[in-house]
Each structure stands twice: as C-alpha cells, then as structure tokens.
Amino acid sequence: xxxxxxxxxxxxxxxxxxxxxxxxxxxxxxxxxxxxxxxxxxxxxxxxxxxxxxxxxxxxxxxxxxxxxxxxxxxxxxxxxxxxxxxxxxxxxxxxxxxxxxxxxxxxxxxxxxxxxxxxxxxxxxxxxxxxxxxxxxxxxxxxxxxxxxxxxxxxxxxxxxxxxxxxxxxxxxxxxxxxxxxxxxxxxxxxxxxxxxxxxxxxxxxxxxxxxxxxxxxxxxxxxxxxxxxxxxxxxxxxxxxxxxxxxxxxxxxxxxxxxxxxxxxxxxxxxxxxxxxxxxxxxxxxxxxxxxxxxxxxxxxxxxxxxxxxxxxxxxxxxxxxxxxxxxxxxxxxxxxxxxxxxxxxxxxxxxxxxxxxxxxxxxxxxxxxxxxxxxxxxxxxxxxxxxxxxxxxxx
Amino acid sequence: xxxxxxxxxxxxxxxxxxxxxxxxxxxxxxxxxxxxxxxxxxxxxxxxxxxxxxxxxxxxxxxxxxxxxxxxxxxxxxxxxxxxxxxxxxxxxxxxxxxxxxxxxxxxxxxxxxxxxxxxxxxxxxxxxxxxxxxxxxxxxxxxxxxxxxxxxxxxxxxxxxxxxxxxxxxxxxxxxxxxxxxxxxxxxxxxxxxxxxxxxxxxxxxxxxxxxxxxxxxxxxxxxxxxxxxxxxxxxxxxxxxxxxxxxxxxxxxxxxxxxxxxxxxxxxxxxxxxxxxxxxxxxxxxxxxxxxxxxxxxxxxxxxxxxxxxxxxxxxxxxxxxxxxxxxxxxxxxxxxx
Ligand SMILES: Cc1cc2nc3c(=O)[nH]c(=O)nc-3n(C[C@H](O)[C@H](O)[C@H](O)COP(=O)(O)OP(=O)(O)OC[C@H]3O[C@@H](n4cnc5c(N)ncnc54)[C@H](O)[C@@H]3O)c2cc1C
Numbered sequence: 001x002x003x004x005x006x007x008x009x010x011x012x013x014x015x016x017x018x019x020x021x022x023x024x025x026x027x028x029x030x031x032x033x034x035x036x037x038x039x040x041x042x043x044x045x046x047x048x049x050x051x052x053x054x055x056x057x058x059x060x061x062x063x064x065x066x067x068x069x070x071x072x073x074x075x076x077x078x079x080x081x082x083x084x085x086x087x088x089x090x091x092x093x094x095x096x097x098x099x100x101x102x103x104x105x106x107x108x109x110x111x112x113x114x115x116x117x118x119x120x121x122x123x124x125x126x127x128x129x130x131x132x133x134x135x136x137x138x139x140x141x142x143x144x145x146x147x148x149x150x151x152x153x154x155x156x157x158x159x160x161x162x163x164x165x166x167x168x169x170x171x172x173x174x175x176x177x178x179x180x181x182x183x184x185x186x187x188x189x190x191x192x193x194x195x196x197x198x199x200x201x202x203x204x205x206x207x208x209x210x211x212x213x214x215x216x217x218x219x220x221x222x223x224x225x226x227x228x229x230x231x232x233x234x235x236x237x238x239x240x241x242x243x244x245x246x247x248x249x250x251x252x253x254x255x256x257x258x259x260x261x262x263x264x265x266x267x268x269x270x271x272x273x274x275x276x277x278x279x280x281x282x283x284x285x286x287x288x289x290x291x292x293x294x295x296x297x298x299x300x301x302x303x304x305x306x307x308x309x310x311x312x313x314x315x316x317x318x319x320x321x322x323x324x325x326x327x328x329x330x331x332x333x334x335x336x337x338x339x340x341x342x343x344x345x346x347x348x349x350x351x352x353x354x355x356x357x358x359x360x361x362x363x364x365x366x367x368x369x370x371x372x373x374x375x376x377x378x379x380x381x382x383x384x385x386x387x388x389x390x391x392x393x394x395x396x397x398x
Numbered sequence: 399x400x401x402x403x404x405x406x407x408x409x410x411x412x413x414x415x416x417x418x419x420x421x422x423x424x425x426x427x428x429x430x431x432x433x434x435x436x437x438x439x440x441x442x443x444x445x446x447x448x449x450x451x452x453x454x455x456x457x458x459x460x461x462x463x464x465x466x467x468x469x470x471x472x473x474x475x476x477x478x479x480x481x482x483x484x485x486x487x488x489x490x491x492x493x494x495x496x497x498x499x500x501x502x503x504x505x506x507x508x509x510x511x512x513x514x515x516x517x518x519x520x521x522x523x524x525x526x527x528x529x530x531x532x533x534x535x536x537x538x539x540x541x542x543x544x545x546x547x548x549x550x551x552x553x554x555x556x557x558x559x560x561x562x563x564x565x566x567x568x569x570x571x572x573x574x575x576x577x578x579x580x581x582x583x584x585x586x587x588x589x590x591x592x593x594x595x596x597x598x599x600x601x602x603x604x605x606x607x608x609x610x611x612x613x614x615x616x617x618x619x620x621x622x623x624x625x626x627x628x629x630x631x632x633x634x635x636x637x638x639x640x641x642x643x644x645x646x647x648x649x650x651x652x653x654x655x656x657x658x659x660x661x662x663x664x665x666x667x668x669x670x671x672x673x674x675x676x677x678x679x680x681x682x683x684x685x686x687x688x689x690x691x692x693x694x695x696x697x698x699x700x701x702x703x704x705x706x707x708x709x710x711x712x713x714x715x716x717x718x719x720x721x722x723x724x725x726x727x728x729x730x731x732x733x734x735x736x737x738x
Contacts, residue, residue: 289719293722301647387639388635
C-alpha cells in the first residue's frame with residue numbers, strides 16, 4: 001500500500017488505517033533491529049536514515065503535517081495511531097526526532113512560507129538531521145542565562161559561543177540554535193532562534209562520552225559562524241517565546257509513542273521472566289508483582305495524558321504547561337521500572353535462557369540511559385517549579 | 399439538560415446546605431435538587447444518567463463533608479429501580495435513608511431468614527434500609543425498622559468517618575425484604591462504588607490541597623510568605639501530579655464503565671489504585687502544611703482524612719495492584735480491538 005491509499009483510509013476506516021500501519025511495520029522492520037531480538041544487530045546511521053525515509057514515504061512520519069510541505073495532511077489523531085503502533089514494536093529510536101518533533105513543529109508555527117517549503121520536506125526525507133542547541137556550560141536549567149551571541153554584520157548573522165549536551169550534534173546538518181541578540185542582562189528578551197548549518201565555517205563539534213558508553217551528545221563551538229538571514233526563525237526578539245514553545249512540545253507531544261513503548265518494555269520483561277524458571281517464580285512474588293503492576297498503572301496514566309493532549313490540540317487547545325506533569329511522571333516511573341527490571345534479571349538461572357540474555361542486554365542499557373530522563377528536557381526540579389508556578393500558580397515571594 | 403459542571407455546582411450548594419443536618423433531613427434537602435435520582439431509572443423518578451455524571455456530584459459532596467451516604471443512595475436507587483420500585487422511589491424522593499454494609503456477608507438459614515454480622519455500613523443507625531451481601535452470593539435488602547427487635551446496630555470501630563459513622567449490624571433471624579441475585583447488577587454496584595469512592599477521595603484531596611495552598615500563601619515566616627519556599631512548592635507540585643494522575647485514570651475508567659458490566663476492567667483497577675494513594679497523600683500533606691493548626695479538631699482537614707482513609711481502605715490499592723499483576727501484560731480494554 002502506498003501512502004496515498006493509507007491516508008485515504010484514515011478517515012474512512014481508522015481500524016483499517018491502524019492495521020495497515022501495523023502490517024507495514026511487521027513487513028518492513030528488520031527483525032534483528034528490534035531491541036528484544038535474541039540476535040540483535042545495531043543498524044548503521046545510513047541504514048537508519050533510509051529506514052526513516054521509507055517510514056515517511058509509507059505514511060508513518062509527517063502524518064499530521066500539511067501536504068504543501070510534504071506531510072500527509074492528516075491530524076494529530078492519526079499521528080497518535082501511528083505512534084501507538086510504533087510504540088508497540090521495539091524499533092530503533094529516530095535519529096532525527098529533533099527535526100521531526102521539535103524543529104518541524106516550531107518552523108510550521110513561526111517559520112516563513114519559504115522556510116517551511118525548504119526545511120520540512122528535507123526533514124521528512126531525512127536529507128537534514130537536526131540537533132537542538134539550547135544548553136550551554138553556564139546555562140542549563142537557567143536557560144535564559146545563555147551567552148552564545150548572534151550579531152548582525154550587515155550581511156549575515158555571526159554566531160560566537162558554545163553549546164553543550166547537544167544530542168546528535170555530530171550527525172546533524174542543522175542546529176535549532178537559541179542565541180543572544182541583546183545583552184546578558186536582557187535575560188529572556190533579546191534571544192533569537194536560528195536554523196544554523198552545521199557545516200558552516202567556524203562550527204566545531206566534539207562528541208562527549210556518556211555513562212551508557214555511547215557518545216550521543218556533543219559540545220559545539222561557534223567561532224564567528226555565519227547564519228544567513230533566511231535561516232533566522234521568527235523575529236530576533238521572539239526567541240524565548242519560541243523556545244518555550246519548543247520545550248512545551250518536547251515535554252508533551254514529543255515521542256508520542258512513549259507510553260506504548262514503555263508498555264512494550266513491561267511485556268518484554270514479563271515474557272523474558274516467564275522463559276526462566278527462577279524468574280517465573282519471582283513474577284508471582286507479591287513484592288515484585290506490586291511493583292510490576294504499579295508500572296502498568298503508570299503507563300496507563302501516561303496514555304491518558306497523551307490522548308487528552310491530542311484531543312485538546314485537535315479541538316484547538318494549546319499544550320501549555322501540562323507537559324511538565326507528563327515528563328515528571330514518565331521519567332520517574334520509568335527509572336523505577338528499569339531498576340526493577342535489573343533487580344529481577346539479576347536473579348536469572350545459569351546459564352540464562354537466550355530470551356533472558358536479550359532482556360538483560362536491553363535493560364542494562366535502558367537502566368543507565370534512564371538516568372538522563374530526569375535531566376534532559378528540563379530536570380525534574382525544573383518541572384516541579386513549572387507545575388508550582390504555572391499550573392498551581394502559587395504566588396512568588398512578595 | 400444540565401451539563402456536568404452545572405450538576406457539580408448544584409451538588410456543591412446542596413451539600414453545603416446539609417451541614418449539621420441528620421441523615422433524614424439531608425436526604426430531603428438533596429432530593430429537592432434531584433440529586434438522589436441521578437442514576438436511578440425514570441420509572442422511579444430518576445434521571446437515568448451514566449456513572450460519569452455522578453462522580454462530580456460525590457466529589458462535591460466530599461469537598462463539603464456531606465453528612466450523608468450519598469454513594470450508597472445513588473447506587474441503591476439504581477439497583478432497586480426495577481426490583482423494589484417503592485423503596486427506590488422513597489430513596490430518590492429523600493423520604494427514606496438506605497445504606498450498604500460494605501464488609502462481611504449474612505447467612506440465610508432454613509426458612510430464608512438472615513443471620514450474622516456485617517460491617518462498614520455508613521449511618522446504618524439512621525437508615526431504614528440496609529443492603530448486605532449474602533454468603534451464598536448476591537445480596538439482600540433488609541427493612542431495619544420492621545426488624546428492629548432482631549437487629550443490633552453498633553459502632554464499627556474500624557472506621558474513622560465522623561459525618562457518616564460506620565456501623566456493625568447484627569441480624570438474628572430477619573427476613574429479607576428483597577433478594578438481589580448475584581449477577582451483573584450487583585457486581586456493577588460493587589465496582590461502581592469503587593469509582594465513586596475514588597471520586598470522593600479526589601474531591602476531598604483537591605479541597606484539602608487548595609486549602610493548604612491558601613494557608614501557606616497567607617502565613618509568613620522567616621520574613622516571607624511560606625509559599626515562597628521551594629521545598630513547599632515542590633511538595634505541592636508532587637501533590638498536584640498525584641491528583642492529576644488519579645483524575646486522568648478515573649475519568650477514563652468512568653468513560654468506559656458502561657462497557658464493562660462486571661467491573662473487571664484494567665481501567666477500574668488503575669483508577670482504584672491511583673485514587674487510593676493520592677487521596678490520603680493529599681489530605682495528610684495538607685495537615686502537615688497547616689502546622690500545629692492542622693492538628694486541631696476545629697480545622698476540618700482531619701474530617702477529610704478520616705473519610706478518605708475509609709474510602710482508601712475499601713478501594714484497596716494493594717488489592718487492585720495484585721489483581722492487575724496477574725494481568726499485567728493484557729491489553730487495556732480500549733485497545734483490545736487493536737489485536738492483530
Ligand atoms: C542525555 C542528554 C541529552 C541532552 N540533549 C540536549 C540537547 O540536545 N540540546 C540541549 O540544548 N540540551 C540537551 N541536554 C541538556 C539538558 O537540557 C540540561 O542538562 C538540563 O537542562 C540541566 O542543565 P544543567 O546540565 O546545566 O544542570 P544544572 O542546571 O546545573 O542543574 C544541576 C542540578 O541543580 C538542579 N537545579 C537547577 N536549578 C534549580 C532550581 N532553580 N531549583 C532547584 N533545583 C535546581 C537541577 O535540577 C539539577 O539537579 C541534554 C542532557 C542530557 C543529559
């Protein structure tokens with residue numbers, strides 16, 4: 001089935017739309033790429049780019065984006081259905097989720113017509129991978145203290161400074177860059193967003209090794225790096241507003257499949273435990289049973305937030321600060337779950353059956369990775385602050 | 399047609415007007431606004447609304463510390479609508495008070511007369527009608543007034559509730575006014591009661607949290623309002639998260655309640671567990687945020703906590719999780735149609 005036929009199904013027969021997406025994934029995803037595969041093979045970057053471009057052509061990326069920019073012209077409801085199906089299968093994470101889930105939506109919201117025509121198809125076709133240049137050594141939680149400067153030299157913008165913890169910075173063609181056009185004292189004012197080319201002169205990337213052994217994030221140095229006028233996103237002083245919007249998206253609708261993927265992790269853990277005599281006994285131990293059920297509860301709650309957000313957005317509402325509730329909720333729930341998974345899988349029989357070894361491989365990585373989940377996209381403390389300030393609207397000190 | 403917000407506002411006003419009334423007077427006051435017939439069929443004067451409309455009403459009642467077994471009245475008026483229409487009508491019209499014994503079961507002997515002790519029956523001392531489970535399955539409707547010589551009503555010491563004191567009821571050879579068969583209606587009542595309890599807990603919990611916020615905003619210490627302290631702000635943010643989690647879970651369980659006649663859904667288990675943990679946390683947290691004031695009898699926070707603790711014991715988060723654990727990899731009800 002091609003994407004036109006699939007998209008036609010979306011309104012006429014949502015159940016068939018869902019089935020078609022499921023079938024496409026089942027037919028096309030190489031089984032060895034699944035995180036629960038016994039003989040797992042890590043795809044290369046080129047293979048992943050090709051995979052995501054194929055997903056797009058089949059209708060699985062860009063469902064809710066307008067047709068004139070290469071999207072499939074459906075709504076977030078279809079994006080939710082796709083996400084649910086993507087979540088149910090442990091496929092590799094997108095290597096361009098920043099392009100698809102942060103840069104794309106923000107360009108569609110504040111970009112010029114020309115920018116939309118240029119950037120959006122390049123994201124969907126995987127010609128341009130994006131990274132997010134917000135955090136700096138001296139500005140993480142306190143993002144408004146960032147120092148990277150953007151000055152206009154009469155012809156182009158010139159960027160000077162440094163970003164850090166830039167996920168995928170080493171593979172990106174574009175950086176969604178937040179930089180200062182005013183003075184440091186201006187704080188939230190005087191910030192602007194740019195679509196910087198990572199191959200511009202004066203841009204240097206250094207990968208940073210992480211606690212999980214990977215080197216996904218990087219530091220990025222800018223030494224008078226040029227940004228063409230046409231690559232400035234939104235008005236020069238509206239950067240903060242746009243950045244807040246990026247962050248709200250990042251916390252609420254980004255990786256919409258997450259709840260269903262977390263459920264897949266739970267299923268995988270349970271099925272691996274059933275394949276091992278020691279672990280099968282532990283599953284019915286009340287102490288473990290309570291904690292497993294608790295994670296299922298937390299996953300169900302996360303689904304409700306996601307579905308509610310989609311319905312609100314489809315009926316014209318805004319994301320607002322609710323993403324902070326969602327982010328705080330899932331990140332902490334997931335950290336507890338992967339710790340539980342490690343506790344269980346540590347008690348496997350010897351030698352462990354192959355299913356258990358596959359699960360050990362998956363959860364060992366997930367456990368270490370999960371430490372980042374309460375740090376990136378705003379730490380848990382920052383989310384608590386947002387809930388207190390913007391959701392509960394607690395008054396500040398007089 | 400009233401919408402949910404109208405109904406909740408009306409209920410809130412009516413519940414506030416019930417402060418200090420006994421159960422019979424409160425029943426009459428609530429009936430004036432049609433509240434007791436929300437779920438009952440139209441034949442007995444009810445509105446026949448879905449359970450989701452009753453949830454905001456019991457939540458409003460909880461916020462006002464309503465001294466009346468409202469969940470019991472709503473569900474009994476629905477249950478008895480067809481089998482005992484006169485009783486159901488009397489409940490809907492606020493002429494008679496009915497309650498349910500939530501613990502234990504009665505024994506039917508020889509000729510069918512009932513024996514035994516059941517507990518957790520809110521306000522049974524003021525009620526004419528009692529519904530209690532039977533050991534053989536199903537339940538019985540008992541006319542406490544007619545059987546007064548063979549019935550003892552004592553305080554149930556396992557309960558904390560002050561407005562709706564729970565009773566232990568002992569029957570010595572009392573005939574049932576009506577048998578309620580084991581089946582869909584009775585299991586739906588038991589399961590729906592859990593969701594209404596969840597709604598009550600969240601109504602109380604939210605009210606306590608708001609009261610605590612007002613208190614720490616008002617009160618100053620160390621030269622600034624208490625609310626300026628990040629430790630307190632973060633704690634309240636966690637309370638808010640627990641509340642929103644439980645509300646999301648409850649709204650969903652209510653939305654799919656009609657598709658689940660036996661009350662076995664995963665959605666219900668999730669709602670029970672989340673509310674049974676959020677409710678006590680919010681009320682206990684609010685007491686803490688009131689300092690010494692929170693420990694005084696006159697500040698009603700403890701009344702909420704008492705009611706919420708009783709409800710939480712019945713919603714039984716541990717039991718809900720244990721039931722869920724056995725089905726932890728089952729698809730959720732609303733996702734079953736997705737199976738390949
Ligand atoms: C894996 C990973 C990927 C990332 N990817 C990106 C990316 O692609 N692009 C990007 O721009 N950034 C990225 N980040 C950076 C991330 O957003 C920051 O690390 C985060 O915002 C925290 O900033 P910081 O590291 O400077 O810590 P700090 O702000 O120095 O915080 C240190 C500690 O102090 C706490 N704290 C700070 N302020 C307060 C306060 N007001 N009240 C209470 N506690 C407080 C924090 O919660 C934290 O526990 C990534 C981070 C990680 C771990």
